[in-house]
Amino acid sequence: MSSNHSVLSEPEFEQAVHEIESTLAPLFKEQPELERAFKVLQVPERVLQFRVVWEDDKGNCHVNRGYRVQFSSVLGPYKGGLRLHPSVNLSILKFLGFEQIFKNALTGLHMGGGKGGCDFDPKGKSDNEIRRFCYAFMKELARHIGPNTDVPAGDIGVGGREVAYMFGAYKALRNEWSGILTGKGYDFGGSKIRPEATGYGLVYYSTHLLREFHGQDWQGKRVALSGSGNVAQYAALKVIELGGIVVSLSDSRGALIATGSAGFTADLVAKIGELKLKGGYLVDLGELEGFKYLAGQRPWTQFKNLDVALPSATQNEISGEEAKFLVEAGVLVVAEGSNMGSTQEAIDVFEAARASGKGVNGNAPVTYGPGKAANCGGVAVSGLEMAQNSQRIQWTEAEVDDKLKNIMEDCYNICFATAKRYAKEGEIPSIVQGANIAGFLKVATAARQTGDWW
Known part of the structure; x- marks a missing residue:
């Protein structure tokens, strides 16, 4: 399968692709056709880039670059955080979104992979400036997301305050209450222990x-x-x-x-x-x-x-x-x-x-x-927040913590079982290989069954 796609100018994304690909050789040896699936998955389903124009407290106009990389929706709505930091660029967001595909697969929940953000720096900004920025950012992003399409969350630079402002902006723009963002305050649809x-x-x-x-x-x-x-x-x-x-x-x-x-x-x-x-x-x-x-x-x-x-x-x-x-x-x-x-x-x-x-x-x-397995607890509880929003209920802290423990145990078990399955004779199993193969295999199998590659 040929592709003209190049990631040479995107070092973080190239590194993420190489890290996963370098562990998949035993799987490709068994099922050579899966190399085609890996090439397909390297290309996002959609990359959105837009300008964000906002006003500071002195009335000055500023413009920033906003992004959303919608990488894979085969397992569920695109799911991944929004990052606000001057370093934000497409290479970083593509690396994060690519990792997110397999991380979300390892949770066992119905979530695809995506990531977004803006090169806006929240440090040193007043509360009103943050609010105006968040409303301007969501004005552009709102047309591309939805509870069954793409459900963003927080990341670096996006905490409870920023999520609340973006949620308020979406609700005002669309005239609807929906679980469009995770990491919300508990009083308006958030989940217990999401910050933790x-x-x-x-x-x-x-x-x-x-x-x-x-x-x-x-x-x-x-x-x-x-x-x-x-x-x-x-x-x-x-x-x-x-x-x-x-x-x-x-x-x-x-x-x-x-x-x-x-x-x-x-x-x-x-x-x-x-x-x-x-x-x-x-x-x-x-x-x-x-x-x-x-x-x-x-x-x-x-x-x-x-x-x-x-x-x-x-x-x-x-x-x-x-x-x-x-x-x-x-x-x-x-x-x-x-x-x-x-x-x-x-x-x-x-x-x-x-x-x-x-x-x-x-x-x-x-x-x-590796992070795609070890740190998947955050997005796992985001998935649990989505489930609570869909049912219009909220679980107790103990209930969410128990579910989180079970998800992390299941994630570990599938990583370890897959690591043992592909370990060389006499070698200690490699958890990074187990995590990469298990996550990729789940996504690739679903993508083939739904016709995303053949």
Whole structure:
């Protein structure tokens, strides 16, 4: 099957395609026709680009570029977040949307894959400026989305405030109340534990990796986290609840490292959450007893002994060199709370360690959990929010948490079963290969059955 499509000018998207394709060789050997399906899936069903014109508090007119990449609807309505950040471009949104296809497939829920956003920077903007921008953005986006077509959610730069404004704009424009966005406030159709879901789900998934491959739990484990937004905060709180010791958090300006044995407390994590809501940075905390702040650095090379690493900030935040350091530090599990949190070089380091069968100090080698599986808890609860909206009901926190735990367990089980099915004789199964094959196979099979390729 020939294609003139080139992704050479889209490095993030090219990396995402390569990461998945590099693990599919055993599947293509069994079913060569699936290579055609992979070529088809690399091309979005639709890419929308539009201008967003808004007015600041001084009456000045500004224009930004808005996007929505509707990648695959074979399993359900397009589903994926909206990102507001100056770095937003088509390469990043296509990489995120492509990953979203397979992530959503692994949840077992009826959701396709998509992603969108704008190169607007919400930092430093007033509440009224955010509101005017959100209404202008939704004025253009509303014509392309709907509860059975495309259901966006939040992402970087889009929290509860922004989702609420966009929901209000859609309702006003269309004169209808529908579950058009997820991550809404609970009083107008949101779900319990949606803010916590990605972080909680990351820890639930990592629990299975610890138990299956290392026969251990969280008690006393030293856990390095990057990021300090929702994902990192709630992952940290869940680790602390389960008896682990959180030794780092970070943001775009630097890393906060625990030097004492106690690590981060739940109270300190809550304080950081309040700081982030106000637009602050970790450096603004000042000097803290038992901690050191490292400007312009990431946490991965700061520890000689480490049990778990949970990258939860942004893409490509663990390099190949940092991955080597983590392996030498004896890390048991690396699981991504962020999307494509590890570079391809880092993944190669983790996978080489796995294939060698040799860890540090007699332990089993590192187990790598890719973001499309490990962080699917957020979109899973978004799917549960869609279900609640359709039925006009709301479940309790315990009900949603139980469903999330079950989804993460089912996701892990299908990844592990597929990894075992395609593992080389005598090798420890590769979870990244299992996740990629399982997610791709589900989407490709449905696409063939509905005539999207043949």
